[in-house]
Amino acid sequence: MAGGAREPGRSVTSKVLAVLGAFDAAHPRLTLTDLARRSGLPLSTAHRLVAELVDAQVLSRAPDGRLRVGMRLWELGQLATGRLHEAARPWLQELFTATGENVHVAVRDGLEVLYVDKVYGRRAVPIVSRTGGRLPMHPTGVGKVLLAHEPDWFVTAYLARELERPTPYTITEPGRLARELDAVRDRGYALTHEEMTLGSCSAAVPVTVDGRVVAALGIVLSSRRSRELPRLIEPLRTTAAAIARGCASLPVS
Structure with a gap:
């Protein structure tokens, strides 16, 4: 050109x-x-x-x-996350069918989460994530999971920034957020309550392939039903394990 x-x-x-x-x-x-x-x-x-x-x-x-x-750029973009998308899609659909709630899978891209795929229905609570969209890491369940499994130097650099505060409930204080990330890493899942969007809460777990966290799987509910989140951790873990097996079994293109 x-x-x-x-x-x-x-x-x-x-x-x-x-x-x-x-x-x-x-x-x-x-x-x-x-x-x-x-x-x-x-x-x-x-x-x-x-x-x-x-x-x-x-x-x-x-x-x-x-x-x-244009479509050519979309086609090229699919190559970046195509393997994960291919492995995750049937399991996301199954999890959505079982729960009726918004479910999505995301990866870290720079200082943000990139949503690789999402399954949702008309009756599910409206949320701001969209396939191909990006959001800050710290207010989202999937973002907390991904951030918690980054190296210490990355977490330190992330917390040193001026962090966005989408809602009054977003955790932005570095010390408090660091403790939250430690808890996420220790228990193996993240919970949020109206940190990204008022009226919604979420749970998320890591997708681990060959000992490395490659993505995070999340589910979003109305905040009125936040007490239901703990019972969804096990279905999330089961689905994340299935996605991980799918990623490992797909040929590298």
């Missing part, structure tokens, strides 16, 4: 990444002008890059003419 390559200080690759980075959950569709503004690129450069990315199906145009992420 040759568009705008002569602009000083920025490679073509950095410009393409800036274009793709302009899209997020709050901005899934953008006009060319908005895309140029959010990516920090001149309109002419954005126009040239977008034309090539649309040709390559990395971007596509919605019926209203706005730009959106």
